[in-house]
Amino acid sequence: MRFGIPFLTTISISPTPSKTLSPFLRCRLLSALSAAASPSLMAASEDSLRQALAEKQTAIDARAEAVRAIKARPGASKEEIDAAVEALKALKVEHGAAARRLQAAVSSNGDGSSKEAFRQAVVNTLERRLFYIPSFKIYRGVAGLYDYGPPGCAVKSNVLAFWRHHFVLEENMLEVDCPCVTPEIVLKASGHVDKFTDLMVKDEKTGTCYRADHLLKDYCKGKLEKDLTLSSEKAAEFKHVIAVLDDLSAEELGAKLKEYDIRAPDTGNPLSDPYPFNLMFQTSIGPSGLLPGYMRPETAQGIFVNFKDLYYYNGNKLPFAAAQIGQAFRNEISPRQGLLRVREFTLAEIEHFVDPEDKSHPKFVDVANLEFLMFPREDQLSGQPAKTMILGEAVSKGTINNETLGYFMGRVYLFLTHLGIDKDRLRFRQHLPNEMAHYAADCWDAEIECSYGWIECVGIADRSAYDLRAHSYKSGVLLVAHEKFTEPREVEKLVITPSKKELGLAFKGSQKMVVEALEAMGEKEALEMKKALEDKGEVEFQVCPLGKLVVLKKNMVSISVEKKKEHQRVFTPSVIEPSFGIGRIIYCLFEHSFYTRPSKSEEEQLNVFRFPPLVAPIKCTVFPLIKTQLFDEVAKLIAKSLTAAGISHIIDITGTSIGKRYARTDEIGVPFAITVDSTTSVTIRERDSKEQIRVSIDEVASVVKEVTDGQSTWADVLWRYPTHAAPHADE
């Protein structure tokens, strides 16, 4: 078992520090895992190609030796020599072909270069049209920090508005808004202060820092992709290293770096041993310097610490969900992959609190019939690909742990596809046992495929009672729920009675924490302790707030099972946490929405973002067909009515050709263009189909509102209004 911390979800650590913790898992891009999805097939063909290449090499070596021997032999005929050389040449040609076949097979993906080219086209458009801007560009920027420029910012605020509607409003969630600056004690309780680290190495001469796992992975991938003389055994070894990369301890990583003699990529200097670097931005609260703080690495903790108040606000009833949208911060060692791995980002998180004994969901029926790509852990382990499953069946078969988790998976699927994410490039991947924290009941990531591979964009985890318990421990404030019984129930109840006197003598100032830890024991743990005390007279006991094991003697605590009448049940709720990386979703959306089409003259390719109206940064443009005062005035009148209707728009009276104006706005994904070609009616053009309808000036704002608000589709209005048969001249 291991205790990984997925990228988007609340930190997942072991509450028992005695266990060895692996470095946490974060976004797995074309990761070992997915590369290993069908290892047998891949490996087999690659292996035989390597072997074929090695055989050709051997044959060449032998033939070359033969040629040399012939040449050295006195009296060898020219014909004999020529024939031997020709045979050698033919072998070399065959070797070249074999090398190319192997090269193609080992390249990280067959269409790698076309993916790169596609990404470059998208990113060029995004940067040129200011969807985003490297932050502080005039000062040469800072790695991992990006601004959203005007269209990017509008897309983001549309995505967030829809998120609020789809989750907060529809599910009556309690939205909160907590500060980013967080005192250390909170992140100590959550485990981030101690465990939220990546392993780092330093160039021993220049001090430049690198992520240790990145260097090792790059080395192995480089070898696999570029060294065609690699033996099958060596290739298998490198693949294994990549597969287990996330599980390696600092020592193991260090040993591998040494073994492969991996050096600083920029200088070739030797590297330090790997050591953990905490990824939180540290600061100090107040002027005294005595209150350390951090910029929160996630928004979830703000909800957990407010559980008591929120439970009260909800009328002391379960289940309920709290939600938060806000900035989070991770001081990455060396950010890569553009907008996907950044140092500051927007998270939208939901913490749905449920009774651990009842994880059903009343609205599950609404999503039970959805079908989408799932990738259960069994299929990952057996090398099967992701497959389409019906959500209701996945829950009833137990593939998905419970209804509430399943319900959120369904809601997340609807959210993402509604935004414009391609459903065929969206899958829900279940965490493998070694990725999941030991307390987690189940965990699925919504992964979206883009040019970087499958990207974790939403994590949906059933985290059981871990977080609330951790804060109860640390703060001393009980974060629990109550179920009042209509009639008192007779229950077998575990009674834990710490002897304060004996504990006080043994532990002095720490007595209180030991008492609390004893009282907070679960039934299983307590019964094991009871047995151990009876059998051996003493037992080791982990007291989390003390951070160590203490030895308890028999006289320090009495544990018994008694029958009692109870009027209520007191328990720590479980939490189901869907956590959305908004920036990642938006980046994937950019890729899924981007396409090119030839200009009318077919001389160039024009860029288009096919954003749905919901997401489009600007809903509509207004163009006078030709530059006249009359048309300009009509255009301004229409712009005014669009503003009144709350529709974002651009009015362009520059007099550039209409085709160019269309192309310019297609490139930022404006779905509708109004062209003023008369004083009574105008045309509305739809971006992707380029179809046009004719609408009277009085109606145009309300028609655009209808199709951008989602009340109607373009198809709906297309038959209600006359189509404009002759598209404007230069379209």
Next chain:
Amino acid sequence: MRFGIPFLTTISISPTPSKTLSPFLRCRLLSALSAAASPSLMAASEDSLRQALAEKQTAIDARAEAVRAIKARPGASKEEIDAAVEALKALKVEHGAAARRLQAAVSSNGDGSSKEAFRQAVVNTLERRLFYIPSFKIYRGVAGLYDYGPPGCAVKSNVLAFWRHHFVLEENMLEVDCPCVTPEIVLKASGHVDKFTDLMVKDEKTGTCYRADHLLKDYCKGKLEKDLTLSSEKAAEFKHVIAVLDDLSAEELGAKLKEYDIRAPDTGNPLSDPYPFNLMFQTSIGPSGLLPGYMRPETAQGIFVNFKDLYYYNGNKLPFAAAQIGQAFRNEISPRQGLLRVREFTLAEIEHFVDPEDKSHPKFVDVANLEFLMFPREDQLSGQPAKTMILGEAVSKGTINNETLGYFMGRVYLFLTHLGIDKDRLRFRQHLPNEMAHYAADCWDAEIECSYGWIECVGIADRSAYDLRAHSYKSGVLLVAHEKFTEPREVEKLVITPSKKELGLAFKGSQKMVVEALEAMGEKEALEMKKALEDKGEVEFQVCPLGKLVVLKKNMVSISVEKKKEHQRVFTPSVIEPSFGIGRIIYCLFEHSFYTRPSKSEEEQLNVFRFPPLVAPIKCTVFPLIKTQLFDEVAKLIAKSLTAAGISHIIDITGTSIGKRYARTDEIGVPFAITVDSTTSVTIRERDSKEQIRVSIDEVASVVKEVTDGQSTWADVLWRYPTHAAPHADE
């Protein structure tokens, strides 16, 4: 002249570090300034009261002496003694009355205690109903950090949505979204690293930190309010200290603290000398520790550094405005005043870039007829109160510097009053010359009166070209605009020709910066330099990026005025900056919206927030009148139709009395309540009037949508539907 930094606006500092900078001005709560608004009247009555009290004391002393003399005189009659004692008693009664009159006059405000009581009632309701929560409460909180709980968070997101609509959408602004983490170089250029400080003193024994000006002010206010024996001269001195508090240097502040023997309030220990404490949260970017960064103290800098790209995005045209909503951070020394002075807050800022030679605004006519409270600097200085003025007149008379500034004042007025801010407790106060940065053309604060006094909530400043110039200097990237002439113009042009050879010899590596600084000189500066070089042969010259004065000789630069044909004008745009403290606006809105009314039984006072529907956290509630399955189902049906219409609502099927359910939701400001009392029609009750109308079930969602979207008012629908005459039983 002084160079203050108002709370909300971009830092205002002198670009010439040789000048003495005063500690900056921030929010002035019941500040010396407004207290000094009508000093003559106040001071006169207080003075005469002090004098009357002193005279009574003198009379008492004399009479007491006389009594003692009579008593000591052998043979004084009992009657004589009694009469003298009676006279003394009468004098003491008069003294008591005089002391009470003085006490009333000197209390910081006459109705101070009722304001306190009102605030306490508001704050109690806000905290109890989770509008906000002290952050990390279970860990005993952190001063100056607050969470918005569910209703507060909803109010905030409504305010921000309206801000986006009112400013970004209606004015076609370019909204951007930049990170909070900011590298030092950016904030060095803006002046924050060097000047964004408050003066702090430390308890010399415990190390506890205090704001030096707070201690001095508290001391003076305490003396004025509580020491009735204060002489008129002393009282005047303390008042003067309060009035000039913000202008005092560290040395002057220290001297005053020493003079009055002010000690640490918590311990009585001596205090250190005052020293500047930088208010930015510091952190470190990346793992090396070599790239210092700060959490931004304002959002404006993110816009300034992007000017070049945004100008390009706008088609290289002026004017245009960029906007940003986001978190900002100030590490206050000792936060006071609840939600008004916090360490992390949401700012919404606009940077409107204009040609400095044309600050007209095409839409000024739309606001020119607005009338509202203005407080021009002349009136403040002459002791007049704020007065209602017509915006158009204030601009045409020159009270407000220019149309664009005036336009934004009008738009801010509309924004705030639309949210529900009481227009009679809203004024626009012009900065006094000593509050404003030397480069600022004009500056007005929208101040809202609440129980803490007049609070600066929006700053609207014409900052001229300062910020863009500062970043041009520091980054080396020109942040300028171009005006292309239709025909070339003959202009007298200043030609500055630095001699690179001579400058290179004199300044070596710094030569480039000297050359750039010379080339960036304004006309006035250059002509002065020309004269000085001709007269004296050398001149001192401030090179900002070098941070020092250099001495230039005549042979190092030639300056002349030549006639030239120019095809364009290149200039640094001016910026007009409306900057909104969202949390402050929301807090004032809470106070302005709060009232109480008796319950039906008149046994208790019920709390109500009269939020307009636009702002209300929840738009509507749904209550079955009595608990039956039938009514519950109707209620759920209505709830579903409300969700579909995007209307936030609460459904309450607890069966509590309807009056209690109304009271509960009035207290969080829900404007409309739907009561299900039949299966065909329901009543809608309006919160403040308690009027009810009867509407069919099919229509109810659309009626509620109409009145919450602002398409109709309650008055509009009131006559369209039958009123429900008999209010529900226990309302």
